Amino acid sequence: MFAIFRKELRSFFMTPAGYIFMSLFLLLSGIFFVTANLFRMNSNFNAGFIGSAMFIFMLVSPILTMKLFSDEQRFKTDQLLLTAPIRITDIVLGKYLAAMAFFVITLAVTVLYALIIAIYGDLVVSETVGGYLGFILLGSSFIAVGLFISSTTDNQVVAALVTFASLLFMWILDMIISTLPTDQTSGVVFAVVLALALSLWLYLSTRNIIIGAGVFLVCAAVIGTVYGIKPELFTGFIGRIVGWFSVLKRFPDFAKGYVRLSSLVYYLSFSGFFVFLAVRVIEKRRWS
DSSP: OOOHHHHHHHHHSHHHHHHHHHHHHHHHHHHHHIIIIIITTTTHHHIIIIHHHHHHHHHHHHHHTTTHHHHHHHHHHHHHHHHHHSHHHHHHHHHHHHHHHHHHHHHHTTTHHHHHHHHHHHOOOHHHHHHHHHHHHHHHHHHHHHHHHTOOOOOHHHHHHHHHHHHHHHHHHHHHHTTTSHHHHHHHHHHHHHHHHHHHHHHHHOOHHHHHHHHHHHHHHHHHHHHOOOGGGGGTHHHHHHGGHHHHSHHHHHHTOOOOHHHHHHHHHHHHHHHHHHHHHHHHHHHH
């Protein structure tokens, strides 16, 4: 894993994609810092810089992740990795951690902005540290999504566009959730649709209709039992499930200097989920 990590991290400093990402992020975040903090004499670092930097990272992070696996497939170098005596998990984690390290290195440059406010203004250290921690966790989620999407295609442009569309969807998810139905009937229907999706995915993965149908019947029985015992659980069920993908609603606590264990677990679980999906995609390609 460490060999993959070193190779990928070095590649960010040797290819245009790494410098484009770093340049765009630092340029745009610097402009927002000057306009939101310096020009307005605003010492609230999180409300000024961190808030705008998160949006900027959403825009430019596809540049960072689009080449992680797409390049390997495009130039057929993935065959060397897939036949090497190394676990797929180590390959995926090596690439993921390399992208995370490059992101943290880039973000570390912006600490200079906080030092400027600390020298000439009133910097709230706890909120600033919490804001940076939340930003890193949020960035790890974005990178995990981009890693997974990059593992599914050999076209960098497609990987970048799909990643951007996915992150934009996650960005506006809270607004979408407010428009979703909250009645019990809609919740039950949505649960059945999820059960169908799960059984279909298992069937496509195993090509065994008995497994797919069996899982659906078990899920249907569980849904029916829960609805008969406690139907109110399905009230607002769609919003609760879709809300799991809302990575932004947990960030305000970090910006206030509050580090909650539940938020830490959420971001780590979210990132781990998409890294796991990437492992499964590459594992399937290895044996196909």
